[in-house]
Amino acid sequence: MNKEQLHRYILQNTGNESNVCQIYAIKDGKTAYDDCWHGFKTLDAMNVNSVTKGVMGLLAGIALDKGYIKSIDQKVMDYFPDYTVKRGEKTIYDVTIRHLLTMTAPYKGKSEPWKKVCTSPDFTLAILDNLGGRNGITGEFRYATLGIQILAGIIERATGEKCIDFANRNLFEPLELPKRIPHGDSSKEDQFDFFMNKNPRKYEWYTDPKGCVTAGWGLCMSAKDMAVLGSLVLDGGLYGDKRIISEEYLKDMLTPHIKLGERFGFMNYGYLWYKPYDDREVYAAIGDSGNIIYVNKEMNVSVGMTGTFKPRIFDRVEFIEQKVLPTIVSML
Numbered sequence: 001m002n003k004e005q006l007h008r009y010i011l012q013n014t015g016n017e018s019n020v021c022q023i024y025a026i027k028d029g030k031t032a033y034d035d036c037w038h039g040f041k042t043l044d045a046m047n048v049n050s051v052t053k054g055v056m057g058l059l060a061g062i063a064l065d066k067g068y069i070k071s072i073d074q075k076v077m078d079y080f081p082d083y084t085v086k087r088g089e090k091t092i093y094d095v096t097i098r099h100l101l102t103m104t105a106p107y108k109g110k111s112e113p114w115k116k117v118c119t120s121p122d123f124t125l126a127i128l129d130n131l132g133g134r135n136g137i138t139g140e141f142r143y144a145t146l147g148i149q150i151l152a153g154i155i156e157r158a159t160g161e162k163c164i165d166f167a168n169r170n171l172f173e174p175l176e177l178p179k180r181i182p183h184g185d186s187s188k189e190d191q192f193d194f195f196m197n198k199n200p201r202k203y204e205w206y207t208d209p210k211g212c213v214t215a216g217w218g219l220c221m222s223a224k225d226m227a228v229l230g231s232l233v234l235d236g237g238l239y240g241d242k243r244i245i246s247e248e249y250l251k252d253m254l255t256p257h258i259k260l261g262e263r264f265g266f267m268n269y270g271y272l273w274y275k276p277y278d279d280r281e282v283y284a285a286i287g288d289s290g291n292i293i294y295v296n297k298e299m300n301v302s303v304g305m306t307g308t309f310k311p312r313i314f315d316r317v318e319f320i321e322q323k324v325l326p327t328i329v330s331m332l
Helices: 003-009 051-065 097-101 114-118 121-126 146-159 163-172 186-194 223-234 247-252 318-331
Strands: 020-027 030-037 282-286 292-296 301-307
Touching: 003 030, 003 292, 003 318, 020 223, 020 318, 030 318, 051 097, 051 146, 051 163, 051 223, 051 247, 051 282, 051 292, 097 146, 114 146, 121 146, 146 163, 223 282, 223 292, 223 301, 282 318, 292 318, 301 318
Parallel strands: none
Antiparallel strands: 020 030, 020 301, 282 292, 292 301
């Protein structure tokens, strides 16, 4: 399949790939593929949903490298001395940053309290109310989009600056990517529009009323932005001759720390990044609607993909490997 054929395939697709907006790939340090659909251009941005979590994994590493976070085994509550723990709650004192990064932190209740958190004045403090529980630390994987909000709060308290400013200064700007701006509004209607609107967005990041970013979703990036972040991972934390993040942390971030079940395709999980195969050097930050940063160390290629809201589309690794990578090879 060549580039024109792949473009037509997506253009005429009525199934899983019908919502693809952008694909951008970098191989051996150079742009290897760049194409857009649905009126999008290369530099347009899109809410990349849970790919945001993968970026938070990188920011946690940068904060660790710079000494703001002393260890990922630090207790979460070390950063919230002013938070009033609910009566009878003991487990919360045992939760560490590592538990947040590996999604093994325990939470009360069976489902995430979206309404409570997303209508509160401080999303971080609101989700802290759900952290812990009577079962203690079990080590069980529990996918918690709202739970990652606590990580943004930790970065802000550790660094003394807004998470979005820390991200701009230490990640986006050093990679020569556009600065992100706070989204601003956080009403119920606005949140719905933020997920459902199929038009390009600004280079923004959703924020709560306190100006803290939503750490589990809401970062707006282009496919190019994501491919550049993937290249940073490929190159062991270097951008040209600039060290952005330590190679030591990246290795730890990508190391499988837990094996996921059938719901997540039996992939491995590192620190907010997936390793789809046991025996291959392939990694990904994955979000709903097919948004993805795909990193293949064997081929030295990173791929970013964006997609408008489309339910029940999660993992585009197979599509990339069956359609996009062969197209890139055909263009060499």
